[in-house]
Amino acid sequence: SGPTVAVVGATGAVGVELMNVLAGRDFPYRSLKLLASRRSAGKHVLFEDHEYVIEELNEESFKDVDIALFSAGGSISKKFGPLAAEQGSIVIDNSSAFRMDDGVPLVIPEVNVDAMAHIKLRNKKGALIANPNCSTIICLMAVTPLHRYAKVSRMVVSTYQAASGAGAAAMAELELQTREVLEGRKPTCNIFSRQYAFNLFSHNTSVKENGYNEEEMKMVNETKKIWNDPEVKVTATCIRVPIMRAHSESINLQFQNPLNENTAREILGKADGVVVIDDRAANNFPTPIEVSSKDAVAVGRIRQDISQEGCYGLDLFACGDQIRKGAALNAVQIAEHLL
Numbered sequence: 001s002g003p004t005v006a007v008v009g010a011t012g013a014v015g016v017e018l019m020n021v022l023a024g025r026d027f028p029y030r031s032l033k034l035l036a037s038r039r040s041a042g043k044h045v046l047f048e049d050h051e052y053v054i055e056e057l058n059e060e061s062f063k064d065v066d067i068a069l070f071s072a073g074g075s076i077s078k079k080f081g082p083l084a085a086e087q088g089s090i091v092i093d094n095s096s097a098f099r100m101d102d103g104v105p106l107v108i109p110e111v112n113v114d115a116m117a118h119i120k121l122r123n124k125k126g127a128l129i130a131n132p133n134c135s136t137i138i139c140l141m142a143v144t145p146l147h148r149y150a151k152v153s154r155m156v157v158s159t160y161q162a163a164s165g166a167g168a169a170a171m172a173e174l175e176l177q178t179r180e181v182l183e184g185r186k187p188t189c190n191i192f193s194r195q196y197a198f199n200l201f202s203h204n205t206s207v208k209e210n211g212y213n214e215e216e217m218k219m220v221n222e223t224k225k226i227w228n229d230p231e232v233k234v235t236a237t238c239i240r241v242p243i244m245r246a247h248s249e250s251i252n253l254q255f256q257n258p259l260n261e262n263t264a265r266e267i268l269g270k271a272d273g274v275v276v277i278d279d280r281a282a283n284n285f286p287t288p289i290e291v292s293s294k295d296a297v298a299v300g301r302i303r304q305d306i307s308q309e310g311c312y313g314l315d316l317f318a319c320g321d322q323i324r325k326g327a328a329l330n331a332v333q334i335a336e337h338l339l
């Protein structure tokens with residue numbers, strides 16, 4: 001029978017979706033343990049005809065847990081991830097805590113599943129596997145099929161990121177602020193320091209000495225690791241927009257080998273986990289609303305970059321659900337590869 005599974009952060013935006021995805025894909029767990037903070041301990045949750053009680057996360061939580069899905073923030077992962085791995089659990093971590101560590105595979109199953117080939121459930125040996133940043137996942141789902149064909153030499157990305165990346169409380173704040181602004185009241189700013197509804201702002205992660213914020217540097221560094229290509233040039237600008245749960249990205253590519261837009265459209269049309277929405281006549285292209293709660297990353301605006309000579313440049317626009325493919329779905333797909 002299947003593995004024993006624990007969800008760490010089961011009450012959060014990603015935690016709840018992890019459970020939806022496990023159920024939706026008939027993941028064959030033998031037992032499920034739901035872990036969160038003391039605030040949630042004791043709460044009852046009905047899931048797949050079974051009543052669960054949320055337990056408080058502690059050092060003893062991982063005894064007999066085969067797969068631990070972590071989504072309770074970086075500090076919880078840092079503290080409990082290695083501990084769970086030492087106790088024999090395979091940790092699939094949604095935070096940025098271990099992503100750039102040597103020896104920790106950083107995996108998008110459609111892109112680089114080989115990176116985790118040495119980790120086996122039946123060995124009963126613990127391990128850490130990192131889920132990439134949500135913007136990186138959505139970007140590389142759209143770009144890797146083209147990279148395989150023509151090798152990307154430089155990528156310029158601009159993101160339009162949803163509230164969900166900052167957790168359930170940020171989504172609630174966007175909803176509350178929208179109501180408040182429509183009613184002529186002053187918007188409540190707890191999660192972000194400024195008005196979010198009817199506004200947009202540079203990503204809330206801290207800005208480094210080089211002028212890039214942490215989210216942007218995650219896209220740069222994680223792309224190099226996932227593609228195993230330290231030479232690829234990547235630059236990013238990450239922006240929060242008042243959208244609930246799907247990220248959008250404008251992506252400009254420069255290739256080493258020629259790739260024309262028709263071939264690109266064909267390649268993306270056959271790529272796993274990607275749908276092409278690219279109807280110029282109807283001006284119909286991907287939107288964050290239509291990918292919300294969906295698995296696939298939508299790609300459109302596929303066009304030759306007219307600023308580059310010949311067929312060496314392309315522009316794309318991609319949208320993907322941040323909680324699903326950007327987090328929960330990707331983590332469950334990793335778990336499926338362990339089975």
Ligand code: A2P
Nearest residue numbers: 009010011012013036037039040057072167168
């Ligand atoms: P809780 O609801 O008990 O606070 P989100 O990303 O949506 O903000 O969710 C964060 C998740 O991480 C929640 O499930 C939250 O549980 C959990 N979490 C936060 N702090 C802790 C902690 N100290 N121990 C265990 N889980 C935590």
